[in-house]
Each structure stands twice: as C-alpha cells, then as structure tokens.
Amino acid sequence: MSNEFKIRVEVNGTTYERMVEARMLLSDFIRHELGLTGTHVGCEHGVCGTCTILFDGLPTRSCLMFAVQANGHKILTVEGLGTLEELHPLQKAFQEKHALQCGFCTPGFLMTLVPFVANNPHPTDEEIREAIGGNLCRCTGYENIVEAVKLASEMMQPAK
C-alpha cells in the first residue's frame, strides 16, 4: 500500500521524520514507530484518557488523532516530563501521595494535569475533580490523585 505520507513531528524536543500510512493513529505512531511506550492505550475510543499527550501544549487524546495530523506540530509525552533522577513536581507528588497503583492510566493523568497545575496555582478539590473528570482510573478511587495535584501545586509555587 503506497498510501504513505512523510511527516515531521517534534516529540519531547526531538524532531522525527517518518513515512506513515494515512490511517495510522497518533497513539500507535508514538508507541510503535517512535518506541515511546510510556503513552498507554486503554480504549481507543477517546473515553479513558490514558493516551493523553500534550499537543502544542494542550492535553489531547492521541488515539483520536492520526499521525499525519501531527505533521509540523509539537508533542510532549510522559517521557519528556521528568527523569528518574529529576521527577517533575507532579510525578513527585503522585509518588508522595500514592496517586498511582498499577500506573497504566498515570501518564494520561499526568499529561492532562501539566497545564492545569501550571495555570491553577491554588485549585480547589472540585476544580481538580473536574479537570480529571475525563480520565478513568480503576485502582485509586481518585482521592489520592486529588491530593497529589494539591501537593504539586504547592511545590510549583515560586519560593517566597
């Protein structure tokens, strides 16, 4: 099948050029073409939020986009968020508050929350629950995620 297109995408600061079929999902492209398997796929119909990435800075479900639509755009995945040596405040807070168990949905929650915590220095519980209302988790019951977001917000306050 020669239904392939050349795309150029910046992912976690690295520019990739690849030939992809028009129908290839962005989630499959990230996972299987680029080998960035930290982005997980839970439903492939845009409900669970597990595959959420930042697309030009906005939380986006990568299973609901085609890779060709990412041509010329910037993507951030969980691999670009923090390292084992230096976790992002959200990642630190998730560990601190036991906001993950199996960890499968976690990258989706983190990527959903990156702009949220950046833009909401003092979120209320209700605001946090609203913000993560589109992400499903089957392990934690969400309460510790809410606590982690509050902690991350505190950690991200500029030192006085």
Place this chain on the structure above:
Amino acid sequence: MDRKYIGKSVKRIEDPRLLTGQALFTDDVHLEGMLHVTFLRSDYAHARIKSIDISEALKHPGVVAVYTADDFGDYWHVGPMQVPPPIAIPNSKFHAKGLPPIAKEKVRFSGEPLAVVVAENRYIAEDAAGEIIVDLEPLDVVVDMEKAWEDTSVLIHEDIGTNMAALVKQEKGNYAEAAAKADVVIKRKFHIDRGASGAMENRGLVASWDNRTQIMTIWTNNQAPIPLRNTCAANLGLSESQVHVITAFTGGGFGPKIMTSQADDVLLPWISKKLNRPIKWIEDRREDFLATTSERDQIHFCEIALTKEGKILGLSDIFYHDTGAYNPYGMTVPLNTMTHTMGSYIVPNFYTEVRMVYTNKMVVSPVRGAGRMYGNYIMERMLDIAARQLKIDLVELRRMNLIQPDMYPFRTGITGQDFVENIVDSGNYPETLRKAVEMIGYEKFIKEDQPKLRSQGKKVGIGVVTFVEGTGVGPYEGAKVTVEGTGKVNVATGIASQGQGHYTSFAQIVAEQLGVAPQDVLVTTGDTDQFDWGAGTFASRGMTVAGTAIHLAAVNVRKKILKLASKLFETPEDELEITGGVVRVADFPDKSISLGNLASRANPSRGVIEPGVEPGLEATAYYGPPYGATGQGSVAMILEVNPDTFEVKIQRFVLVHDAGTVINPMIVEGQIMGGVQMGIGNAFYEEMAYDEYGQLQNASLMDYLIPAATEMPPKMEIGHVVSPSPLNPLGLKGVGEAGTIPIPACFHQALENALDNIIEITTSPMSPSRLFTLTRK
C-alpha cells in the same frame, strides 16, 4: 513489637519507573520479526458454524497466516477446569465445560473467536479479518437464567441434555424448623448484576519460540503465570522448563486476567512455534467487554426468620447464578456468595442452594469481590427490610446479631471456594460497627441533621452496613530470598503483580528481618524462571499467602546469617545484631561484616565447604493456610438524591476495616479506596446490559459507566481496627476486595432512607432512571 519497616507507609519503590513511562507493559514488548494477531469473533450468541472461507484473507498483502479451529488439528482441545468441581460438597452436581480456544462446529456466545489472522501489523490483520466469509446458522438464544434452568428446548451444550451447569446445596442446622418457630418470616426476590473488571489495561500476550534454544518465552499480564506455563508446556508437549512466562508490569487485574485457557493463551504459543516468529496479541476494549470474562447476574429467592425482638433464627437463600457459555473457573463465584451470605452475623440455621446456569453469554469468572458482594447484598437488604417491619433501628438490629469477639474461631458450617469449611479466624465486629457509626455521626444525623435538611426539601439519607471478606485462601505460595555478594537482597515469588505495590510491601517484610533498606531489596513477581511454584494472584491472597512465605524465607536467611557470623566472630548468636546492611557484635560494633561479604564467604569459589552446608545466604519457604483469613469491616455513607434528575451525590463516606496486621498502611488504604470505586459502580452505574439475543449493548467505555472522579465521595474516611490473624506468623489478612463488597448494600439502604423509605430496592445496580421508575410505582 518494635518494628522498623512493617506497619510503615514506605513510598513505593516501583513508582519512579511507572511515573516516567519506563515500566514495561505487555504491549511495550517489541521483538525483531514480530507478527500481530487479530481474532475474528462471532456476531451471533448462538449459531452453528456451516463454513468459514479464509481464502480471500490469505491473499491479503501482509497476511502471513489465517487459522480456523480445523487448522489446529489435534492441538485443538477444550480447555481444562482451571478450578476443579466442588466434589468436597456432598451430593453436588457439576457439568464441566471447559473453554474451547476457538469455536468449532458451534458458537455459544457473541464474541467467541472463529478465526485467527496473523499479519505484519495489526492494521493489516484487522483488514484481512474483514475479508473472511463466515456462514453461521443462527440458533435460538438463551439469556434468561430461570428460563434456561427449566426449559430444555434450547441447549447450550446438547450432550448434557440440560442447561444446568451445577446444583449445590448446603445447610447448617435446619432452616425449616427455625422458620416454623419464628415470629416473623420475610421473603424477597433480588436481581443483582455485577459488571466488568474494567482494568485500564486490556489483556495481551506475546509468544516467542526460539528454535535455536528450544525455549518458548511468553510475556503476558496474566494473574497466574505458573499455571499458564504448565498448561502451555502440556499443550505443546514441551518440558515446563522450556516455557518461560514473564509477567510484565500489569495495568490492573481485578480477576479476569487469571484465565489461562483463552484463545491467546492457547493459540499464540502454537502459532509462534509453527511460524518460528514472535507473535503479539493485544486485546482491544470491545473484545475485553465481549469476550474476556466478567461477573454477571444472580437471582436470589431469600427468606429470613427472626424473633420479634430481632434475633436472627435462620436464613434461606436459593439462587440462580449465570455462568455464561462455559464454566472453566468452576464455582468460585457462587461458593463465595454462599460463604458470605451470613456475613458478620450469627445465623444458627442457614440453607443455601445455587442453581448455576449455562446461558449464551460470555464466561463468568471472578471480578474483584468475586461473588461476595451478592451474599453481602441480600443479607444486608433482608436486615433492612426486617428492621423496618419489626420497627427496630437498622444499626441496632445489626448490633444484636453480630458475631462476638470471644467466639473465634467461628465455624460457619459452609464449604467455600477453597473446598474446606469456612471458619472465621478472628475479628472484632462490634468495634468496627461502633467506630463506623461514631465516625459518620449516625445519631446526630438521624436526630438533628436529617430533619433539618428534610425541612429544606433535601433528599438526604444515611446507610450503615457491615461486611466480611474471606481472603488469603490456599493452596499455597512460596518464595526465595537471597542475599547477594553485592549486599542487595533478591526476592522471587510465583504470584504476579497488577499494581498492589508488592515490590515495596514484600521488600518491607524482608527488610524487617535482614536489616537492609527496602530499597535494597529487589522483588520479582510472576517470572517462572525466578520462581515456579505457586497458584497466582486472586482472592486477596498475595500479601497473606505469598507475603507469609516471603517472611518465612527471610527468617531462615536471618538464621543463616547469624549462624555464619557467630562462627566468624566467635560470638554467640544472641549477641549479634543485623542492621544497616551489616551483621555485627552488638557490644563491639567494630566487629562487623557486610551482608554482601558474608554472602560471598558463604559461596566460596575454591576450597572446601563443610559437609551438609548449603552455599550462600539463601532460603526458600512455602506457606499454605488451613483455611482463609477473614477480614471484616463496616461502612457508612450519607448521600443526597436530586429529586428532579435522580442523580446521587455521596456527601460522607466512612469505612472501618480490619485486615489484621498491616504491612503498609498507605497501600492498604489505597486498596480500599480503589475497591470503593468499583463498588459505587456496581451500586449505581455499571451493568453488563445483554439483550434477548445475547448481544452486549454497552461494550464500550462510552456506554459502560466506570465512575470518574466526579462520581466519587469528596473524601473517603477510613478507620482501622486490628485483629491479627492467628493463622500466620505476621497476623495478616487480605484487603483487596474489602472496598467493593459492601457498597451496593450500603448505597441502596441510604437511597431508601433519602427517599423516606417510600421505595424498596431489590435490584442492583440502581441508576437514576431505575430510581425514578421505582418512585413512580
């Protein structure tokens, strides 16, 4: 006892890898030359297979192979009973029907596999599956349990001449006599549905046969890697040592991932061996709903007999249990129902009968709670109804019937899923109830808050129930603990992990004995090359059974360390201490050796060793309980019903639990909170909605409603009571299902209370529309 690590909320060691996207899940396995599989599945729930034409699919570019049942030749066989029949219960009838890996001659549920397509990638495999021409002759479908039981005009399995999968009766005392003497006998029918496991990661398996090494390597998210290895070896005629099963990080299990005779488990290793290529299959969400396993309906005909003062004299429960089209997982679910019906209460006479029915639906196997919820639900509902009829306070009626702390071990007289009598080992039931009632402020709510809120037109109600959770059943688990020359400690056990924090809590147990930091303990679960004895992760038994085996092995390693160091320092063992990664003479800390150096000394590369001495600092231990340890607890919640939309908001939620000794409180509370979410789903949102044709109407996360953060209570207030189990040295009990079991009963009691008891709920789950309909009756 002063403990350094046990009982501490140690932060999880596995988290940084999970948080940075570096943990390996099954779908992350990529191997050179790997092919991808998709299954073509039946759209009909009951049909005769006339023909399957794969010729067009085979011509599709990129397709490597297409198989139907016939192509597997003698390899095709019906799968084994993963859980054996309940022969321990006298006069039980059981018709075993294992799972065929792929449908042959007949299809018995919608979603059953008909063909396997192997291709260069998943996209091509799915394209080609669409080119397979299937000729199915639809048959009449049986979905209604009561009808299927009576009516033999449509048979799921013709050879047994009935749709009866099993009939099991158990009795403690004599219910009929008790009922004859009772002041009150209350009868009700309940219809209870439970849903899908809904793990965020679907199932998946990669099989890779290597012709050169003659080794089959399987990566999977299975909960039972050792049974999977054993059946795989038997199927392929290989030695068990030639099959290596590795459970990757797993995105939630909750039950269904324990199955080892699904199409992928059986067919992928065969295909990999035949093609000499690695083969991957990753289930999609629709397949997970249609063709994995789930729990489902039970219909109960229940009677309770009481004195007018409220003392329970007896209980009778005859129930239908839908097992779906096959019963490879035996009777675990309905036996759990039987052992959890009497719950926290003294029921002198109890009759229980299960009629397990074949229907044209997906196979039923345990989902978190595993049958316990139904038993809890009917007992608690019957007590609510009795309390109203006898005009006794709901909490008081429960309190007066509770098993008392001086009654353990308390024999229930009912045989459970482990085929031995269910005996309650320990507990303090009055205390969990007292505490839950106190934490929620029951008296104040009933007397002050509720009347005030009612006068403002608010529909606010309270619920209080108790529950038991049979956990930590046999047969056994084992573990190997090794101090390496590096000073690090290795732990390997046979169970698999799905997010329970085993890498940390098991490390805490070992650290406690060996005086190292938990971070220096490397725990491996579910890798058959590391440890290959054990049954798997189910029934909230990981910590209780495998954790105890790990403790026993660590205790033995500690003994070896002390013995060897005692010789080295010419000092009695009781004058030594192990701490900070060294063993030393307590009074002369300079006389010290690191555990790593000691381990190297115990494993010399030249010279001689004493006769009878095992090398290294290593021990293997096993633990099998005589019967399971029973956890218990009480739940209370306050909720508000919107009188216009019938949406429900939980305002307060309290759960007091007793899981014996707690290794890591943070992890235990996390287990409870996650369980509660599934319980809330079971109470009000989640349901497998099959129609009369056996079609699942809500096989997507759009239509199957898993509670989101916005459906949960604002805060889960958790209280603790600790009654260590006398069955194991650390006093452990399981907790994995505690949060799930009692929620529908508590939720529905609170709904009735909120609506001023104008309705009586006998159906679970409720939903806004069901609630509306009930209030209009």
